[in-house]
Each structure stands twice: as C-alpha cells, then as structure tokens.
Amino acid sequence: MLVTRDCYIEAREAVARYSSSVDVTVDPKDVLLCSGCSGALDLCITALANPGQNILVPRPGFSIYRTLAEGLGIKVKSYNLKPERGWMVDLDHLEEQCDEDTAAIIINNPSNPCGSVFNREHLFDILEIARRNFLPIIADEIYEHMVFPGKEFHSLGSLSLEVPVLSCSGLTKRFLIPGWRMGWIIIHDRNGVFDQEVRKGLQRLSQRIIGSNTLVQGALPAILKNTPQEFYYNTLCILQNNALVAFEMLKNIEGLRPVMPEGAMYIMVGINMEHFPEFSSELHFLEQMVTEESVFCLPGQCFDYPGYMRLVLSVPEEQLREACHRIANYCARHFTINSISSYLVQRKHSQP
Ligand SMILES: Cc1ncc(COP(=O)(O)O)c(C=O)c1O
Incomplete structure (x- = not known):
C-alpha cells in the first residue's frame, strides 16, 4: 500500500x-x-x-x-x-x-x-x-x-x-x-x-x-x-417495509401524524399536543411513555423541532410492531378531546 x-x-x-x-x-x-x-x-x-x-x-x-x-x-x-x-x-x-x-x-x-x-x-x-x-x-x-x-x-x-x-x-x-x-x-x-x-x-x-x-x-x-448489491437491496427492503408498517400503524392513532419517509432509517411523527394537555411538551409526553411503556423515541426538540418524535426503523419488524402497539395504548390512555377540538368536531358533524 x-x-x-x-x-x-x-x-x-x-x-x-x-x-x-x-x-x-x-x-x-x-x-x-x-x-x-x-x-x-x-x-x-x-x-x-x-x-x-x-x-x-x-x-x-x-x-x-x-x-x-x-x-x-x-x-x-x-x-x-x-x-x-x-x-x-x-x-x-x-x-x-x-x-x-x-x-x-x-x-x-x-x-x-x-x-x-x-x-x-x-x-x-x-x-x-x-x-x-x-x-x-x-x-x-x-x-x-x-x-x-x-x-x-x-x-x-x-x-x-x-x-x-x-x-x-x-x-x-x-x-x-x-x-x-x-x-x-x-x-x-x-x-x-x-x-x-x-x-x-x-x-x-x-x-x-x-x-x-x-x-x-x-x-x-x-x-x-x-459488497454485493443484494446487501444494499436487502437493507433497503427491510427499512422500507418497516417504514410502511410504522406509518400504517401510527396513522390510525388519534393524536399522531406520521410523515412517510422515502429513505434513510427514520420516521418523523407529529404529536397533536393539544390532545395531550396533561403534558407540557413532547419531551414530557415521551418521558412518560418510557416510564409507562418502555418505548423510547427521540423528542423533536433534539432536532430543533418541538411537537414531533423520531422513530428509528432499523429494528426487527416484530419489535417495531410491538413498539407501535405500545405507543397506541399509551396515546389511547392519554388522548383528550379538548374543548376547542370537540367544538370543531361537533360543528363539522352539524354541518349539512
Ligand atoms: C445526518 C447525519 N450526519 C452525520 C452523522 C454522523 O455519522 P458518523 O457516525 O459517520 O460520524 C449521522 C449519524 O447519525 C447523521 O445522521
């Protein structure tokens, strides 16, 4: 050399x-x-x-x-x-x-x-x-x-x-x-x-x-x-599959707004904090989630973007599904329809 x-x-x-x-x-x-x-x-x-x-x-x-x-x-x-x-x-x-x-x-x-x-x-x-x-x-x-x-x-x-x-x-x-x-x-x-x-x-x-x-x-x-092409391809297939799994599971959770990624190994998820009024910030929300569900997501604050959390998609699919289930349970327990949102929902339903 x-x-x-x-x-x-x-x-x-x-x-x-x-x-x-x-x-x-x-x-x-x-x-x-x-x-x-x-x-x-x-x-x-x-x-x-x-x-x-x-x-x-x-x-x-x-x-x-x-x-x-x-x-x-x-x-x-x-x-x-x-x-x-x-x-x-x-x-x-x-x-x-x-x-x-x-x-x-x-x-x-x-x-x-x-x-x-x-x-x-x-x-x-x-x-x-x-x-x-x-x-x-x-x-x-x-x-x-x-x-x-x-x-x-x-x-x-x-x-x-x-x-x-x-x-x-x-x-x-x-x-x-x-x-x-x-x-x-x-x-x-x-x-x-x-x-x-x-x-x-x-x-x-x-x-x-x-x-x-x-x-x-x-x-x-x-x-x-x-490095064989199939190594890259397999990694990407796993990441894409995990992205789809996480997106589909999280989009049905009231109070969360996942944004489907197109690459890398992460998914960002918006948290409608007005529906979780007991928490002062997404950091507070996520700290409590670790305590109750042992699921850790990085708070948006780490990326100068409060009100979001970041999930890592490089884990085995089974583990990701389990994490999303636990996030769903956690959100269901803490989700609150506050007075403004319930007013908007009522208004929407009362419109012809
Ligand atoms: C966007 C971005 N840049 C740079 C790095 C740092 O990479 P390295 O571990 O090679 O220093 C990371 C690691 O997470 C990253 O996400």
Whole structure:
C-alpha cells in the first residue's frame, strides 16, 4: 500500500471510484479520509466559517451541526423544511436566512431525522439560491443511496455547475458499521474557489490529529468494490417495509401524524399536543411513555423541532410492531378531546 502523510492512496482512489458517476468524475486528490462523517463535517465547518460568521442548517435537522459550529464560536441560523411537502426546503425561508456573515449552507439529503429524499429539480433550486448568494454548500450525504425503491439519490456535487460543494459521507449508514469510524470529504470545487485556502485548510486540519482508522483504510477498496448489491437491496427492503408498517400503524392513532419517509432509517411523527394537555411538551409526553411503556423515541426538540418524535426503523419488524402497539395504548390512555377540538368536531358533524 502506498501511504501519504494522511492516508493510503489506494483508499482515496477507492472512494473516488465509488463516488464517481456518469455525471461526475471524482479525482483521488479531491478525497480526504476522516474519522466518520462527523469528523468530515467538523473539518468542513472549521475550514469554511470563522468565529462570528454563521452557517445555515435545516430545521428539523441533525444536532451535530450546531454542536460543532457553536463550539467554534460560529453562529447557526436555521432554515425550515416543510412537513406537508415531504420535508422539502422552504426555499424562500432559506434565501431570507442568507446574509453577509453567512459562510456556508448545510444540506442534509437524505435527511436525518425526516427520511426525506430531494429530487433533482429541488436540488437545482437549492443550488441556484447558493449561487445567487455566493455561498458554498456542505452536503451531508451520509445516507447517499439509502433511498427506497422507486426513488433516486442525486448528489449535489454531481449536479453543481457553479457552486462549490464539500460532500461528506462514509461507511456508517449504508454499510451499517458506525463503529469503524470511516468517513470522507469530497471536494467538488468550481471555478477554483476552494483551490487555495480551503483545500489547504482541510488538508492541514485533517492532519491535526490522527484521523481515520488505518486498518479500515486498508479494507476500504474491498468494502466499496466487493459488497454485493443484494446487501444494499436487502437493507433497503427491510427499512422500507418497516417504514410502511410504522406509518400504517401510527396513522390510525388519534393524536399522531406520521410523515412517510422515502429513505434513510427514520420516521418523523407529529404529536397533536393539544390532545395531550396533561403534558407540557413532547419531551414530557415521551418521558412518560418510557416510564409507562418502555418505548423510547427521540423528542423533536433534539432536532430543533418541538411537537414531533423520531422513530428509528432499523429494528426487527416484530419489535417495531410491538413498539407501535405500545405507543397506541399509551396515546389511547392519554388522548383528550379538548374543548376547542370537540367544538370543531361537533360543528363539522352539524354541518349539512
Ligand atoms: C445526518 C447525519 N450526519 C452525520 C452523522 C454522523 O455519522 P458518523 O457516525 O459517520 O460520524 C449521522 C449519524 O447519525 C447523521 O445522521
């Protein structure tokens, strides 16, 4: 194996081949290996933003963006996703958030916690906003290709003509090996914007502490090349089946509003808190659910989105069904028709 100061060349070449497609050819010199996708995000945020500047992050969104940025004195501004439109980005809101202190936009596709997958047109709309505002994109694509049959994943790097993109991914999700700590950044530069400072900055930062695991680097070419297609396919079938099971069971529960995902491994469920007036928040609702039913779901607050809960779909189907039964029992015990909703129900029924 040929080794450079930061990693095995063969490992970088393998990631470059794996990430190339008919739309984009990735050069091994544009690949940096990191300790998981979190390590990749850390380097990108640190390289692109200075203390006092801000980055734009999705709401609801994965909490690590805020944790990493705020730890460096970088501010975070959120742009909204729309649950009623399959969690697409509220484009007007995204554009409103851009200001002269904005250093980058983070786009997470497919999404944790929403399980949403953006289509090509939507990605072009996002790129256009970034272009108009002269902003680079950090694309968190750790769930790349984890889309249910019938949907297609498009990487931002493969679509961008003018906007420079730092794409972050790794082995954690698609290969189901989070503990192996292998992630990477792909530098999709455009018009030489990243050529000087950003590229050097990323390289230096990646050598500040010892990065990705060298044993896994050695295995990476074989992992990326030899993993059979049926492994990916079977994983996706299990996730899609579980998504359908959870959606069908939860949609019939009074007081809950699941949003059907299209990929990744999560489903977001709205909780109509006005029907559970004994609880002060969804956190309170979920704490009590653990106590009564031993079912734990992450509260929307963890994703800057109160009033929702996130279920993980990577458990065996039987366990998921049992969890949904228990959630149904719990909701039935605590559901209350409050005075406003009972008035609306009565009014609806009394109308001709
Ligand atoms: C959207 C998203 N990005 C990044 C990560 C971090 O991945 P890793 O474990 O490779 O650091 C996760 C893990 O849950 C995630 O959901």
